[in-house]
Amino acid sequence: MKAAITATAKYLPDGVVTNHDLERMFETNDEWIRSRTGISERRIMEDPCKATSFLCGEVAKQLLEKRGIGADEVELIIVATMTPDMLFPSTACLVQDIIGAGNAWAFDLNAACSGFIFALNTATRFIESGAHKKVMVIGGDKMSSVVDYTDRSTAILFGDGAAGVLLEPAESDDYGVLDARLYSDGTNGKDHLLMTGGGSLHPASHETVEKRMHFIHQDGRQVFKSAVTAMADTAAEIMQRNNLDAENIAWLIPHQANQRIIQATAERMGLGMEKVMSNIANYGNTTAGTIPICLAELDEQGKLARGSNLVLVSFGAGYTWGGMYIKWQ
Template sequence: MPRARIIGTGSALPERILTNHDLERTLDTNDEWITTRTGIKQRRIAAEGQFTSTFAVEASRRALAMAGVDAAELDLIVLGTVTPDFPFPATACIVQHEIGAVRAAAFDLSAACSGFVYGLSIADKYIRMGMARKALVIGAEVLSRVVDWTDRNTCILFGDGAGAAIVAANTDDDNGILSTHIFSNGSFWNTLYQPGCGSRNPAGNDRTIEDRLFFIKMDGNDVFKHAVRGMDEAASAALAANGMSAADISLFIPHQANRRIIDATSKRLGLSEDKVFVNLHNYGNTSAASIPIALDEANRANRIKKGDLVLLDAFGGGFTYGSALMRW
C-alpha cells in the first residue's frame, strides 16, 4: 500500500500589512493589549480585486513548482475555506481551471481552522486506497471581508492568505503521512460562527443587515478552553496511534490562533519551545490557511529535514479539530 507524502509546499499572502499600531487609530485598543492577549503583532489584508482564489492559485503554483509536478498530473484538489469566492461553485474548481489541473476532481471543504488537516486526511485516504496518485490540498481565506472592524475582540485576530501542499504516493521508503485523526463536537457550533448569509439568515434579510450577522461572532473564553483540550486530544491521538511520545517529535506546527493556546497546548504535550513553530505574530489567525502557511515557511527555512517527525494540530469552529503525523 502506498503512503501519502508531501513533496511540495507553497504559500501566498497579500502585500498589505495591518499592524496593531494601525488598529489603534480606529479601535479602543493598543499594541500592548493585543500582543499580551494574542501574541499577534500584525496581519495581512487582501486588496480590492483579490479573492480567496487569488491566493489559493498562487500558493498552489508555488507548491507545484517545488514538487516538480505539472498541474495536469493532479487527480484531486481539496480546498479548505470558510470564505469561498462564491457560495457555489467551489473555489477549488476555480483553482483547477486557473492552474490547468484538467484531470483533477475538485471540491471545497468547510471545517473552519481545521480545514487543511481535514483535507490532508482525505487526500491521504485517497492515495492509500490507490484512488489518486497526486493531490493538491489547500487552505485559503480572506477573513478580512467577514470580520467586524468595529469589534476589537474579533477583528484584531484575523488575517488573509493561503497555503498549499502537493501530496503524492510514496512506495520507496517509510517516509510520509503516518496517520491523520479528525474530530468534531457540534454542541458548540454557535460559539464561533458567521450567523448570516446562509439559509437561516439570508444576505438580503433585514435582520441580517441590522444585527450585522454577516460578521464573525465568537465567545473567546469558551473557544480558548475547548481549543487547548481539543488540540491536546488530537495530538495525543496521533502520538498514541504510532507508539510515540512528544520526545520523538522534531517539529510541532499548531494552528496559529492565539499564542496562549499554542503555549498551553505545547505545555500539555511536554514539547519544548524550540520544537514549536510559530508565525502567528506576523499573520494573525488565517483559519484554514494557518497550518499550510506555517508548514511552507518551516520547509523553506530548512526547519524540517528528511526523516524528521512533524506533527500538525488544528482546532476551529464547529468545533472541529484534528492532527496529522508525518515522517518528512
C-alpha cells in the same frame, strides 16, 4: 501505500495591518493585543477584486513550479476554506481554472480552522486507495471579508493568507502521513463561533446586513477554553498511539489561533518552544491557512529533514478539531 508531501507553497498578500493601525480604529493597544494573543500584525488582501481563489491560485502555481510538473498531471484539487469566493461554484473549481488543470476534479471542504487537516486526511485516503497519484491540498481564507472591524474581540485576531501541499505516494510505508485523529462536536460548538447570515437559514437581506449577520461572531472565552483542551488532548493522543515522546518529535505544528493555546499544547506534550512552529506574530489567524503556511515556512528554511516526526493539531468552528502524525520524506 502511504501518502507523502512532495511540495509546499504559501502566499500572503502584501497589505499589512499592525496592532498600531488597529489602535486608530477602536480602543486597544499593541501591548494588550500581544499579551493576549501573541499577534503583532496580520496580512490583508487590499484589492477588493481579489478573493480566496486568487490566494489559493497563487499557491497552486507555486506547487506546480516547485514540483516541476504540468497542471494536466494533477488529478484532484481540494481547497479548505470558510470564505469561498461564492457559495457556488467551489473555490477549488476556480483554482482548477486558474492553473488550467483540465484533468482534475475539484471540491471545497469547510471545517473552519481545522479545514486543512480535514482536507489533508481526505486527500490521503485517495492516495492510499490507489485512486490518485497527485493531489493538491490548499488551505486559504480571506478573513478580512468576514471580520467586523468595529468588533475589537474578533478584528485583532484574523488575517488573510493561503498555503498548500502536493500529496503523492510515499517512497515507502515508513514515510508520509502515518496517523490522523479527527473530531467534531456540533452539540457544544455550534453556537460559540459562527456567521449567521448568508446561508439558507438567513439569506442576505437588508435586515441581515443591518444586524451585521455577515460577520464572525465568537464567544472568545468559551472557544479558548475548548481549544486549549481539545488541541492538547489530541496531541497527547497522537503521541501515545504512535509511541512518540518529546525527544523524537522534531516539530509541533499547531493551528495559529492564540499563542497561549500553542504554549499550553506544547507543555502538555512536554516540548520546549524551540520545537514548536509559531508565526502567529506575523500573520494572525489565517484559519485554514495557518498549518500549511507553517509547513511551507519550515520547508523554505530547510528545517524539515528526512525522517523528521511532525505532529499537526488544530481546532475550529463546529467545533472541529484533530491531529496528524507525519514522518517527513
